[in-house]
Amino acid sequence: MRRLEWPLHIVRRVVIGVVVVAVLAVAVPLGVRWIGDVRARCDDGVVKRGEDKECVGVTDGSFHFADHLATVVKKIKEENDLVSKEAKKEPYVSVAYMTSFTLTNDDSNSEDSVRHELEGAYLAQYRHNRGDLASSPKIRLLIANTGSSSAHWNHTVDELIARKDSDDNLVAVTGLGPSTGPNLEALRKLSESGLATVASTMTATNIQGIPGFVRVSPTNVDEAYAAAAYLKRSTKLRTAVVVQDAARTNLYADTLGTAFTEAFPDKKTGHRLVAERMTFDSSVPGGAWKNELRYFPAQLCDTRPQVIYFAGRGRHLTNFLDSLANRSCTDHTFTVLAGDDTSNLDREQIAHAVENDVTVLFTGLAHRDMWRADPGRVSERSARYFQENGQLDKWFPGDDRYDGQDLMAHDAVLTAAEGVRMAAGGPGAVTGGAVGRMFQQMNGPQQVAGASGFISFRNNGNPRNKAVPILSLNARGRAELVEVSSAQGKPPEGQ
Numbered sequence: 001m002r003r004l005e006w007p008l009h010i011v012r013r014v015v016i017g018v019v020v021v022a023v024l025a026v027a028v029p030l031g032v033r034w035i036g037d038v039r040a041r042c043d044d045g046v047v048k049r050g051e052d053k054e055c056v057g058v059t060d061g062s063f064h065f066a067d068h069l070a071t072v073v074k075k076i077k078e079e080n081d082l083v084s085k086e087a088k089k090e091p092y093v094s095v096a097y098m099t100s101f102t103l104t105n106d107d108s109n110s111e112d113s114v115r116h117e118l119e120g121a122y123l124a125q126y127r128h129n130r131g132d133l134a135s136s137p138k139i140r141l142l143i144a145n146t147g148s149s150s151a152h153w154n155h156t157v158d159e160l161i162a163r164k165d166s167d168d169n170l171v172a173v174t175g176l177g178p179s180t181g182p183n184l185e186a187l188r189k190l191s192e193s194g195l196a197t198v199a200s201t202m203t204a205t206n207i208q209g210i211p212g213f214v215r216v217s218p219t220n221v222d223e224a225y226a227a228a229a230y231l232k233r234s235t236k237l238r239t240a241v242v243v244q245d246a247a248r249t250n251l252y253a254d255t256l257g258t259a260f261t262e263a264f265p266d267k268k269t270g271h272r273l274v275a276e277r278m279t280f281d282s283s284v285p286g287g288a289w290k291n292e293l294r295y296f297p298a299q300l301c302d303t304r305p306q307v308i309y310f311a312g313r314g315r316h317l318t319n320f321l322d323s324l325a326n327r328s329c330t331d332h333t334f335t336v337l338a339g340d341d342t343s344n345l346d347r348e349q350i351a352h353a354v355e356n357d358v359t360v361l362f363t364g365l366a367h368r369d370m371w372r373a374d375p376g377r378v379s380e381r382s383a384r385y386f387q388e389n390g391q392l393d394k395w396f397p398g399d400d401r402y403d404g405q406d407l408m409a410h411d412a413v414l415t416a417a418e419g420v421r422m423a424a425g426g427p428g429a430v431t432g433g434a435v436g437r438m439f440q441q442m443n444g445p446q447q448v449a450g451a452s453g454f455i456s457f458r459n460n461g462n463p464r465n466k467a468v469p470i471l472s473l474n475a476r477g478r479a480e481l482v483e484v485s486s487a488q489g490k491p492p493e494g495q
């Protein structure tokens with residue numbers, strides 16, 4: 001059989017062609033993937049996720065997630081850069097502030113509230129690094145966005161965990177968002193990784209007993225008991241009905257409604273519930289809950305309670321008040337008492353809420369007038385930063401922090417910073433585990449001198465008898481302090 005012999009130049013062309021095809025087979029998919037990654041990238045550590053292409057992840061302030069956050073994020077970036085620059089002289093660790101910073105109508109937080117949170121977080125970082133509480137190691141403050149409704153929490157949490165053993169040396173995550181299922185999952189995963197965690201506004205009572213976790217906010221049970229204590233000091237408000245969101249994912253509403261049902265009735269004082277809990281379900285698709293609320297006024301006019309305890313999110317409250325405004329029993333005066341999520345309403349929503357000829361009160365998490373109203377139960381040293389013409393007003397002029405979110409975020413980051421300071425006083429490196437253990441030592445003389453009250457922690461992570469302000473809404477879109485209460489009637493004093 002005759003053997004075929006190819007000319008050398010043809011052999012070379014065939015070989016080159018095969019090599020080119022092989023290279024293209026590898027390079028083209030890689031190139032497409034690279035282009036996709038570039039298009040999905042918003043900044044270092046921040047990527048686009050979901051149908052809405054939200055920018056989620058972790059930043060040191062190089063990226064601001066939303067335009068209204070630009071001013072405060074710039075200050076955080078400047079402080080972080082200064083800490084990095086001084087790293088050879090003085091060591092640092094990182095603390096993250098995590099919540100949903102890209103918001104939609106599905107979120108209970110407002111743009112105002114999350115901006116105020118960052119402003120308070122920055123203040124705590126500044127005080128620890130170079131202010132009146134200057135200590136070492138210094139803190140870099142990272143900003144972590146989980147996306148609307150924390151839909152992308154898993155990605156952001158993985159980014160945070162990766163920064164434990166990087167140059168960032170992340171030791172604690174603060175903020176953590178409202179009491180929702182996704183945020184609880186995020187909290188558990190962070191805890192399992194060995195990071196310390198401090199919730200600023202997470203109040204659901206069943207979120208407790210997680211290693212390395214504490215919260216600076218009162219629990220829903222504490223809020224409900226503080227509300228009941230306030231009502232029991234009144235001889236005019238003795239009958240009540242609970243209106244509650246029955247959505248399974250709304251841990252906040254479930255624990256709040258259950259706690260008030262237990263706390264309010266009192267045979268000695270004549271305080272009683274005059275009907276079973278009235279429920280709506282905000283999780284039903286299509287906004288059917290709004291239609292449910294339309295039928296509540298007729299039932300309420302039938303039972304005529306003096307107090308309606310509303311266990312639902314602030315955005316549900318505004319719809320409920322609109323329905324109540326159209327009641328037939330206009331001769332009857334209702335007092336609506338709600339939980340702390342009411343503070344997430346913006347000023348227009350608050351002003352609208354009080355147009356309905358109904359007295360609206362709520363148990364807040366903090367209010368800057370608490371210190372003046374009840375001296376000794378709030379740290380003057382911390383509270384002065386939040387007063388009119390104080391440091392925050394100078395840094396962020398024109399931003400009316402009416403919701404108390406700045407105080408809560410400040411106290412959360414301050415707690416983490418205190419944990420860092422205390423852990424640094426012993427042998428070994430400052431780690432998330434070491435910081436988390438320090439939270440259990442923050443009692444007595446070591447309690448946190450917070451702007452929202454003096455804070456010490458139980459073994460399960462809940463604060464002891466935390467101060468709870470009773471607030472009223474006014475037509476100017478602001479919350480006014482009525483009194484300072486607590487689960488035991490009076491909050492603890494400083495030592």
